[in-house]
Amino acid sequence: TAVEIGTAVRAKGGLFLEAPVSGSKGPALNGQLVILAAGDQALKDEAQPCFDVMGKRTFFLGDVGAGARMKLVVNMVMGINMVALSEGLAMGQKAGLQGGDIMEVIKEGAIASPMYGLKGPKMLAGDYDPNFPLKHQQKDIRLAVDLGDKVGQPMPLAAAANEAFKAGMAVGHADKDFSAVFEAVKR
Numbered sequence: 001t002a003v004e005i006g007t008a009v010r011a012k013g014g015l016f017l018e019a020p021v022s023g024s025k026g027p028a029l030n031g032q033l034v035i036l037a038a039g040d041q042a043l044k045d046e047a048q049p050c051f052d053v054m055g056k057r058t059f060f061l062g063d064v065g066a067g068a069r070m071k072l073v074v075n076m077v078m079g080i081n082m083v084a085l086s087e088g089l090a091m092g093q094k095a096g097l098q099g100g101d102i103m104e105v106i107k108e109g110a111i112a113s114p115m116y117g118l119k120g121p122k123m124l125a126g127d128y129d130p131n132f133p134l135k136h137q138q139k140d141i142r143l144a145v146d147l148g149d150k151v152g153q154p155m156p157l158a159a160a161a162n163e164a165f166k167a168g169m170a171v172g173h174a175d176k177d178f179s180a181v182f183e184a185v186k187r
Contacts, residue, residue: 001065001068002018002038002039002064002065002067002068003064003065006018006039006064006065007064015039015040015042015043016039016040016043016064017037017038017039017040017043017044017047017064018036018037018038018039018064018065018067018068019035019037019038019044019047019067020036020067020068020070021033021034021035021036021054021055021071022034022036022071022074022075023055024131025131025132026131027056028054031053031054031055032055032056033054033055033056034055034056034057034058034059035051035054035055035057035058035059036059036061036066036067036068036070036071036074037051037059037060037061037067038060038061038062038063038064038065038066038067038068038070039063039064039067041060044058044060069147071140072140072143072147073144075140075141075144076140076141076144076155076158076161078115078137079137079138079140079141079158079161079162079165079178080141080157080158080161081113081115081116082115082119082137082161082178082181083160083161083164083165083181083185085106085116085119085120085123085182086123086164086179086181086185086186087185088102088106089102089103089120089123089124089182089186090182090185090186093186094186099120099124100121100124102120103116103117103120103121103124106120119177119179122177122179123179123182128173128176128177128179128180128183129176129177130175130176130177131177132177132178133174133175133176133177133178134165134169134173134174134175134176134177134178134180134181135169135174135175136178137165137178137181138162138165138166138168138169138174141158141161141162141165142162144158145158145159145162164181164184164185165178165181165184167181167184167185168180168181168183168184170184171183171184
């Protein structure tokens with residue numbers, strides 16, 4: 001873990017900074033990642049010009065381990081929301097609504113989000129070219145559920161989303177985009 005690596009580096013007299021990112025292939029290519037830095041503040045300041053090229057914003061979150069925990073929180077929320085979108089599309093279509101209409105209504109309401117706008121049409125088209133593989137999303141949700149257990153926070157939605165992603169892997173979508181969970185949900 002980042003904490004163990006940071007401890008080992010500091011024990012040898014070095015400085016350590018973790019900097020996981022939030023964002024996938026598109027944001028990375030466009031320098032629009034969100035940097036989740038934690039560790040040595042001076043090292044973060046030294047690395048900031050690089051972060052400015054890679055990302056649209058850098059957060060300094062404190063001690064080593066905070067960056068990794070923040071990434072788990074972000075990816076957990078993202079995964080839960082992807083399963084919610086999948087269920088909404090699946091139920092709506094089975095109830096006779098057009099998937100495109102569902103996406104248009106979502107886009108105009110309070111639940112509009114960039115992720116829904118990007119992924120929803122691709123899901124309806126069966127386009128699961130991976131930007132963030134489903135197997136990595138499932139791993140992050142599993143780790144978030146484990147972290148919830150460690151800190152005493154019940155995680156019923158994350159646990160349910162984890163099961164949906166596990167079902168997606170079981171039907172052969174592990175290496176597809178995490179939005180392919182839709183295929184497991186809509187069966």
